[in-house]
Structures are given as C-alpha cells and as structure tokens.
C-alpha cells in the first residue's frame with residue numbers, strides 16, 4: 665500500500681478522549697486473521713494474556729511468557745490497520761521493579777510496534793505506571809479481578825462485595841489514574857463499584873464483568889463467538905456459535921474423505937477439465 669493510501673490507526677490520545685462519550689469498543693485478538701476480521705469494527709484490540717487459556721489450554725494466565733505475547737502481538741499488528749493495539753504484559757515481566765517493567769515493556773513496544781501495554785495492578789503498581797508513562801510508554805491499567813493474581817486472590821470471583829475490598833479497588837483506580845494510565849480495564853467487580861469508579865476517575869474505564877456505565881467494554885473474542893468452550897463466564901454474551909459450525913464442517917470433511925468424495929478431480933493438479941486447456 666502506498667504511503668498516501670495508508671490510514672492512521674486510532675491513537676492512545678483518541679482513546680483517552682472517549683471518556684464519557686461514545687463507548688469504547690474493544691475485543692481481544694491473538695492472530696493476524698482474527699485481527700483483520702475485527703479491525704473495522706472495534707476501537708481497541710487487546711492482545712490479551714488470556715491467550716494462554718484460550719489458545720494454549722492453560723488453566724490460568726500465569727504460564728504465559730513475554731515471547732508468546734511478542735509473537736502474537738506481531739501477528740495482530742500484521743493483521744490490523746486501524747485499531748489501537750495494546751499488548752498485555754504477562755505475569756513476571758513487570759512486578760519485580762519499575763526498571764524491569766520498563767525494559768520488558770520497551771521490548772514489547774519495539775518488537776511489536778503496538779500503541780501501548782496493559783498491566784494488572786492498583787496502588788502497588790502506581791510507581792511503575794508513572795515510571796513508564798514518564799518515559800514514553802502508554803499504559804492501560806487493569807484493576808478489580810486480576811487473573812495473574814489468581815493464586816493469591818482466591819480464584820476467579822467477583823470483587824468488591826466486602827466493604828474493605830471495594831474501598832481498596834477505589835483507591836487502586838485513583839492511584840492508577842494519578843500515575844498516568846491513559847485508561848483502565850475494570851474486571852469482575854460488583855456493578856455499583858465499577859459505576860462509582862467510572863464516575864470518580866478522569867480517564868476511561870473499560871469494563872469486563874463490570875457495568876454498562878463504564879466508558880467502554882471488552883470481552884474475549886472467542887467467548888463472544890462461541891469458539892471457547894472450557895467455561896462461560898456470567899458476563900459473556902454469545903453473538904455466534906462458531907464452534908458448532910467448525911465441528912459441523914469437520915464432520916462433513918471427515919465423511920467426504922472416508923467416502924472418497926474429497927478431493928474431487930477439480931481439486932487435483934494435472935487433470936484436464938472437459939473443454940478446458942488449462943490446469
């Protein structure tokens with residue numbers, strides 16, 4: 665594509681400016697073909713570390729590595745043209761120190777060419793978020809249910825039911841915003857808390873299992889289209905059942921191969937079609 669025909673991607677400042685306006689539409693993407701199909705319809709594509717569970721069959725996201733995120737981030741950048749692409753920093757790549765976080769996030773920015781990175785954390789991560797944003801790396805926060813903390817948080821559950829937990833999440837939201845995050849994902853909280861966080865912080869909130877009051881919504885694409893069957897979180901709405909289509913197509917293919925209906929001669933090389941000089 666020529667330079668003059670190249671369209672610009674939605675930028676981090678544009679996402680930041682959507683606070684209180686038209687809801688930010690976001691979905692996950694892990695591969696080039698999926699990114700290409702979603703690109704025209706979303707504002708933000710997240711290369712989520714949920715890929716460990718969705719693509720690789722892991723029980724949690726804790727086993728996902730930086731190399732995996734970079735490889736899938738590159739694929740999503742190749743497949744998309746318009747969306748703002750953000751890459752999840754995986755467990756272990758940013759918690760140790762703000763310096764380690766910067767080094768690993770800079771590697772993601774350089775190797776992937778994405779618009780920014782996402783990190784799970786609240787007050788305890790604020791210094792790191794400030795360190796990165798001050799040095800040119802846009803950060804999308806992630807508070808509430810933080811899947812990388814599943815081993816200390818008591819499993820995948822709703823957050824903010826207890827008063828002290830809700831108060832902590834509100835402090836986390838304020839700390840993440842004050843540290844310079846351009847927006848934050850709020851996951852798996854009770855609805856009134858996500859609403860209150862959205863009303864309180866000056867940056868967009870992007871909800872998942874949170875509230876319709878959030879400034880945007882995100883879901884895992886495979887959950888939305890019925891391609892992930894291991895579990896169905898309460899907060900998912902299925903817009904298609906592509907898994908059924910995939911299974912049905914596979915059954916038809918298997919039947920055709922076993923009955924020698926596939927391949928037909930039209931699928932074979934060096935076979936003259938009647939009335940043709942080609943193939």
Ligand SMILES: Nc1nc(=O)c2c([nH]1)NC[C@@H]1CN(c3ccc(C(=O)N[C@@H](CCC(=O)O)C(=O)O)cc3)CN21
Pocket residue numbers: 713714717718725811819820821884886887892895896897898899
């Ligand atoms: N495919 C997929 N979708 C997601 O939304 C998602 C991931 N993977 N992986 C990373 C995190 C983990 N998340 C999860 C994981 C499990 C539940 C879940 O099992 N929820 C059940 C309740 C579980 C229970 O009662 O113990 C639910 O009904 O919502 C929810 C969110 C959200 N994220």
Ligand SMILES: CC(C)C(=O)C(=O)O
Pocket residue numbers: 692710711712713714715752849851872882883884
């Ligand atoms: C569900 C979103 C917010 C996420 O972090 C992921 O897909 O990894």
Ligand SMILES: [Mg+2]
Pocket residue numbers: 712713714725752811
């Ligand atoms: Mg994630």
